[in-house]
Each structure stands twice: as C-alpha cells, then as structure tokens.
Amino acid sequence: MNTQFPVLIILLPLLGFIINILIGNKLPKSLSGIIGCGTVLISFCLAIYGFMQLTSGGEKMIFQNTYEWFNAGGLHVNFSFLLDHLSILMVLIITGIGFLIHVYSVGYMHDDEGFARFFAYMNLFVFFMLILVMASNYIVMFVGWEGVGLCSYLLIGFWFKNQEYNNAAKKAFIMNRIGDLGFIIGIFLIFKTFHSLNFDDVFSGAANFNIGDPVITAITMLLFVGAIGKSAQIPLYTWLPDAMAGPTPVSALIHAATMVTAGIYLIVRTHILYALSPITLDVVAITGLVTSIFAGTIGLAQNDIKKVLAYSTVSQLGFMFLALGVGAYSTAMFHLTTHAFFKALLFLGAGSVIHAMGGEQDIRRMGGLRKKLPITFAIFLIGTLAITGIPPFAGFFSKDEILSKAWESSPIIWFFMLVSAAITAVYMFRLLYLTFFGDFRGSADEMHHLHESPPSMTVPLIVLAILSTVGGFLGLPEAFGAPHIMNNFLSGVLGDLPVKNMESSAAMEGILMAISVAVALGAMFYAKRRYTIKEGSIVPPQKSRLVHMLRDKYYVDEIYEDLFVKPARWLGDIFDRIFDRGIIDGVVNGSGKFAVFASRGIRLLQSGNIGFYIFAMVIGIVIILLINGLGFGF
Numbered sequence: 001m002n003t004q005f006p007v008l009i010i011l012l013p014l015l016g017f018i019i020n021i022l023i024g025n026k027l028p029k030s031l032s033g034i035i036g037c038g039t040v041l042i043s044f045c046l047a048i049y050g051f052m053q054l055t056s057g058g059e060k061m062i063f064q065n066t067y068e069w070f071n072a073g074g075l076h077v078n079f080s081f082l083l084d085h086l087s088i089l090m091v092l093i094i095t096g097i098g099f100l101i102h103v104y105s106v107g108y109m110h111d112d113e114g115f116a117r118f119f120a121y122m123n124l125f126v127f128f129m130l131i132l133v134m135a136s137n138y139i140v141m142f143v144g145w146e147g148v149g150l151c152s153y154l155l156i157g158f159w160f161k162n163q164e165y166n167n168a169a170k171k172a173f174i175m176n177r178i179g180d181l182g183f184i185i186g187i188f189l190i191f192k193t194f195h196s197l198n199f200d201d202v203f204s205g206a207a208n209f210n211i212g213d214p215v216i217t218a219i220t221m222l223l224f225v226g227a228i229g230k231s232a233q234i235p236l237y238t239w240l241p242d243a244m245a246g247p248t249p250v251s252a253l254i255h256a257a258t259m260v261t262a263g264i265y266l267i268v269r270t271h272i273l274y275a276l277s278p279i280t281l282d283v284v285a286i287t288g289l290v291t292s293i294f295a296g297t298i299g300l301a302q303n304d305i306k307k308v309l310a311y312s313t314v315s316q317l318g319f320m321f322l323a324l325g326v327g328a329y330s331t332a333m334f335h336l337t338t339h340a341f342f343k344a345l346l347f348l349g350a351g352s353v354i355h356a357m358g359g360e361q362d363i364r365r366m367g368g369l370r371k372k373l374p375i376t377f378a379i380f381l382i383g384t385l386a387i388t389g390i391p392p393f394a395g396f397f398s399k400d401e402i403l404s405k406a407w408e409s410s411p412i413i414w415f416f417m418l419v420s421a422a423i424t425a426v427y428m429f430r431l432l433y434l435t436f437f438g439d440f441r442g443s444a445d446e447m448h449h450l451h452e453s454p455p456s457m458t459v460p461l462i463v464l465a466i467l468s469t470v471g472g473f474l475g476l477p478e479a480f481g482a483p484h485i486m487n488n489f490l491s492g493v494l495g496d497l498p499v500k501n502m503e504s505s506a507a508m509e510g511i512l513m514a515i516s517v518a519v520a521l522g523a524m525f526y527a528k529r530r531y532t533i534k535e536g537s538i539v540p541p542q543k544s545r546l547v548h549m550l551r552d553k554y555y556v557d558e559i560y561e562d563l564f565v566k567p568a569r570w571l572g573d574i575f576d577r578i579f580d581r582g583i584i585d586g587v588v589n590g591s592g593k594f595a596v597f598a599s600r601g602i603r604l605l606q607s608g609n610i611g612f613y614i615f616a617m618v619i620g621i622v623i624i625l626l627i628n629g630l631g632f633g634f
Helices: 006-026 029-056 085-108 115-134 138-156 165-194 199-208 214-230 241-244 248-256 261-270 279-301 305-325 329-356 373-386 394-409 412-434 444-449 455-475 486-494 506-529 543-550 553-605 612-627
Strands: 061-072 077-084
Touching: 006 061, 006 077, 006 115, 029 061, 029 077, 029 085, 029 115, 077 085, 077 115, 077 138, 085 115, 085 248, 085 261, 085 329, 085 455, 085 486, 115 138, 115 248, 115 261, 138 165, 138 214, 138 241, 138 248, 165 199, 165 214, 165 241, 199 214, 214 261, 214 279, 241 248, 241 305, 241 444, 248 261, 248 329, 261 305, 261 329, 261 412, 279 305, 279 553, 305 329, 305 394, 305 412, 305 612, 329 373, 329 394, 329 455, 329 486, 373 412, 373 455, 373 506, 394 412, 394 455, 394 506, 412 506, 455 486, 455 506, 543 553
Parallel strands: none
Antiparallel strands: 061 077
16 A cells, blocks of 8 residues: 555654754743654654554555666665554654653753754654554664664764763764664675565565575674664673663653664564574574573662663563564564653652652662652552563563563573563562662652653653553453563564474463562562661661672673774874874975975076076976977977
8 A cells, every 4th residue: 555644654753853943042941842752742643643554554565666766786775664553653652752751851941052953853752663663664764773873873963062972972983883883784694695685576585595595694694783782682781771861752762662662673673694594593583582680680680760771671672682582573663662651650660759859870879768769659569560570461461471582592591581571570670679668768859859840751750660461462362361562563564484393282372480489479579688778877888799790790881992992092093193193294285395405506596697498498498309309309
C-alpha cells in the first residue's frame, strides 16, 4: 500500500525543532513546551492511525516513496519509508514514550535557560529516530543512525559549560563512530553482494545463499559491530554510563526507549540474514550473556542513582541480545517494549528524586524519601518490581520468556542468565532501600528542599507506571494458555522462525517461572537485610577489594586510556611535531621566507642605472641564444 501520511509522522518533530531552534528563545517557555510536546503527540496519533490501518485494514505494510535521492554507478536509492508491524511497534514506542518524556521535561527543565534549545534537540532526536526505524533501505536507515548519534552528542553535552559533560558527549560520539564504521562497511558489502540496498531486494536475494555462507557471516558480523556500538555492548559500552551527564529526561529518552535499542532493531530487521549465519548468532548470544553479567556486577557497587540505572540498561540490553542470539527475535522485541516502559519510569523517577534533592544524585546521602515523596516512591517501587521480574509486572513476562528461550538453547546459558537476573534484583532493591527507606542522610538544607514533583512530572510517571504494570500481558506465557499478542503481531514480519530446540512444555515453563520468581524474591529479601540503614546517618563504607574494583568499573576506562587514548595522543604529538610543524609548517613558512629573501636580493638589481639595465638585457639575449643553440629552444 502506498500512501502519503508516514512522512508526516517524521516531519512533525522536525517542524518542532525548526521553530524552537530559530525563535524558541523569543517565545514564552510554555509555548516552546507546547510546540515540542505537541508535534510528538500528533506524530503519535498518526502512528496510532497507521497501526489501525495495518491491523484492521488487512494491509501488511504501508510504503511511501518521497523522491529519488540519487542514482549512480548502479546504486539506486530512494528516500522512502516503510511501515509494517515491526516498524510501527518502534514508532509507537518512540512517539508514545517520547511524548511522555517531553511532558515530563516541561517541569524538569522549567528553570533552565536553554529550555527552548533543549526541546529543539529532543524533537530533532525523535525525527532522526523515526527515520531510522521507518527506512525502507539501509542508506536511509544509516541517515537516521548517524542523526541520533549527533543528537546524543548535543543532548549529553547540553550543559556545555561543564567540561566533564563535554568530555562525556565526545566519548559517546567517538565510540559510536567505531560501531558506525562496521555498519557502513557492512552496507558496502551488502551492495556488492545483492546489488541493492532495499530491504525487499536484499531479503529476497538471501534465498540464494546457504546457511553458513562466509559472505553472509561477514555482513552480519559487520552489522553487529554497529549494533554493539549503538546498543552499548562489550567492548563499546563505556560511553553509556558517562552519558548520564545529560539531563535526566535525555537519559530516559535516549538510554531507555530509543537510541540504545537501535542495535536490537537493526538485527531484528535483518533477521533473515542472521538466520543464515549460526556463527554470528552464537557471537551475539555470547556477547549479550557476558555483557549482562558484567554490567550487572558493576551496578552492584555504584552510588550515583543514574549510574546504577545506566549499568542496568547495559545489562538489560544484554538480555535482548541473548534472545536474538538464540533466534527469539519476537522475544527480544517483547523485552524491548516492556523495558521501554519500566526503564523510562525508573529514569524519570530518579529525576524526580534528584529534583527533590536539589540536584544530589548520591544515594548514600538519601534515605527515608518514601515519606516525603509518596508518589515518586510508589512509581519507583513499581519500576523496581517490573525490572526484577516480580509478577504480574511487565518485566516478569518478558524476562521469563528470555529465560525460557535460553533454557531451550542451553541449560548452561539459562543458569548464567538466571544469575544475571538475580544480580539485577540485588542492585535494584539496593537502590530502592538506600533511597527510600531508613533515615534521611542528607543535609538540613536538602531535607528542607524535599518536595513532590509538579503534575507535569508526576502524570507521565503514573502513565508509565500503569504501562509497566499491564504491559507484560502483551505476551502471556504458554503455561497460561492465552494467545501471545506480541508474537502474533510480529509473525507477519518475522514469520515462524525456528529456534535451536523444540519449545519447552507448559509444565517446564511453569517450573522455570517459579525458579525465576523465587530467585528474585530471595534477592529482594537479601537486599532488604543488607542495605536497609536503620541507625546512623551514613552508609557504612565498603572496604572489600572486590567492592572497590566494582565501584571503579573493573578499571576498563583506565585500560582503554592506556591501550588506546594515550598511544593515540602520543602518535598525534609525533605527527604534530614532525609532520605538521616540521614539514607542513616548514614548507609553508619556508616558502614565505624564501620569497622575502629572494625579493631582498632582486630589489638590489633595481638600481636606476640605465647602463646596468642595457648590460642585463644583453646578458639575457646571450643566454636565450645559448639555450636555442643547445636544442632547448622555446
């Protein structure tokens, strides 16, 4: 079906960006906020219309070709967009969650002098993210891919007067470029192999290749490099925790529901190629498994409320990659959806705590906040129960499904993912207890400043809390005997893809669910005993070497500094001294000095003596005659 409304979904946030970036400072803040929020809301409404078209109209996809971008050397690229069941799910998440975060930002950023600029950047980010998920070919997808990288740089470094925040923005930008290099090389190889970059042509052409074909393996590996950069997996994950330097709504939008899920979307969109490469799927699964445990252990010892959630995001993305690696593509999308609900809720809830604490983010200086911030405590509790997998909250269903698929693949993988789930429960309940229970450990001024957030912040939190509570019913387990709404919805795009083993029985799934819930509850009670501070005003210091190593993030940043940053600076200094200053500057400056020196000598010939001029003319004629006589005539 070819229609004209999909491009409006994309262009409306761009319109909001243009208005706010050009004249936003001249408008009242309320109007800038209305423009920023309203454009995303209208896009969300159009996305609902598209969803209804796809579900009730019998259409499998909605295609819109805006114009021919370029045609050169056999490469024909249209700036065209595609809405199918996979992309419309992403669009609904981006615009729906994005709208709630925009509304929250009206209250959170109200006193910031860059209010209009903030909404301009947020709208621009939504614009590029929509291009990424609605693209019908890899080149247009890459435009959105690079655009969200640019916007992440602008938003992470929004408070650019702080040099540490600028460094965090640059770190995110540079590390994403590493992954993007793999992505663009993969696109080159796709074109060389399939002679097209349109999804339809590539996926239909994949039928001509056998499972395990080296070319397909190379393509999928290169695309996976791009995915681990954008979705913060080992070894390109260190940018995401530092990205917490941006305002909290940025953390919720970029690092919960949208940008970091781009790598998941890329692999699911290209699932036909990945199904032909078991080697790549194994690499994806192992990477997700290792990242999930590795990041989770770091989260156990972090004291910055946003840093804990950042490492939680990295760990949860590892869960999704594990699901992709075992061929459970719809399961990965299911967890992506529920994660968008509860992680956006947790980040915005953390923002409400920070707002109440006057900017303080250290959980060791909090405590007892449930009495002063009852709404924030309630929604944060719901988010914690959801992410740790306590029924009936959303994370229980999607996490259980991933564990079930892991069991089908390998009981060993299941065990390690269960360990990761237990770690998640420990650090999340540690965060909950240290923040909201016990005695308040902050200063008297902070105590006086404590207050619940305004409705513009609490209403989006309540909506997200509802979604985090009921969102899991989109994918009820087989043991419940109910239809799996998410699987049925995505089956038109993903088909009935085989997994490595037969589906587990309903009885086995029930046993796995019981074990998962028991582990989560055990971790919850352990955290309650370990981290509830009943007496005293400070959190007891941890002297363990392991705790210090976890708090210092396994010294990965220091290792990267020694292995890559310092050698790069050393090499740059060499090129600066030898090539730049010695050769390039030497040639440029030497040319100027030679011209000055030569002109000083030649000007002495201009003596004003006519006899000398006649003599010089005769000498010149003699030289010309000699040159002609030797056969070098002009």
